[in-house]
Amino acid sequence: MTFVPIAILVVTLSGLAFWATHRDKPLNMAQSQTGLTVTSAQNWKQHREDCVPYGAELVRKGILLPFDSPTPQIVHVACKTLKTEDEDDPICHTVCSGQFIGPGRVYLVHRKIEFECFGPPSRRLDAYLDLIFSDTFAIDGSRPNKCVRALAPNASVDWRGNLLVMKNVDQRREGEYEDASLADIEPVRAYFVHYRDG
Structure with a gap:
């Protein structure tokens, strides 16, 4: 036995x-x-919120604007380091696809938030914010984003699906990400309030 x-x-x-x-x-x-x-x-x-992507080359904190919650959340985001041909800026960071925003095949749109309140004459941010979302959110069946609706109830665009905000170390378009915090949310709110599609 x-x-x-x-x-x-x-x-x-x-x-x-x-x-x-x-x-x-x-x-x-x-x-x-x-x-x-x-x-x-x-x-x-x-x-x-406290999850660190397993095996990620580089991890930075971003702000998730979840479609299913009115509250922005700090999340750990797996990034990749890419080499560029620019001698003054030899590396840049990019978010690994398939995190928080659809499957890996989704094309991610990056919108640059440079000012406190959507353009001059407001103060230029020391580090621009990178708003990331799916290119097809309006036609792929994504549900309305509760977080954006809570931040900007009168937003003219019906934002859908999850959105992600990353923080750059400075104002370079292609540069290095640093950790974002909820203290960075106000320029994002202003962007949604003043943004007009097209």
């Missing part, structure tokens, strides 16, 4: 139970401060 330790049996049964209840739900692999974790879509809302 083969003896199976109770601990192994319990771990195996709990793993099978997890698989049985989560096999039809998308999973996200991530590394948090407590180590490698697997999270289901149901608790991703709570987990994403």
Whole structure:
């Protein structure tokens, strides 16, 4: 008769139970401060704020404007370092595709926020903000963004899907990202208030 330790049996049964209840739900692999974790879509809302992308070359904090919540959230964003042909600016950072905004095949639009209140004569920001969103949000079935509606109820554009804000280290169009914070949200709100599509 083969003896199976109770601990192994319990771990195996709990793993099978997890698989049985989560096999039809998308999973996200991530590394948090407590180590490698697997999270289901149901608790991703709570987990994403302290989640650090596993195996990322470079991680910077960005501001997520979630479609399903009125509250902006600080998230860890995996970035890549690209080499450029510009001798004065030999590297630039770019957000890895497929994070927070649709699948990896989505074309990401980057809009530069340079001023406190959408252009002169307001104060020019020391570091521009990079607003990132899907190019097809208006036609791909994305749901209205509750966060943008809470920030700018009278916005003229029906922003949809998740939006992401990254912070550049200065005013260069292609440069290096630094960590953003919720203190950077006011120019973003002003952008939505004053922006006119087309």
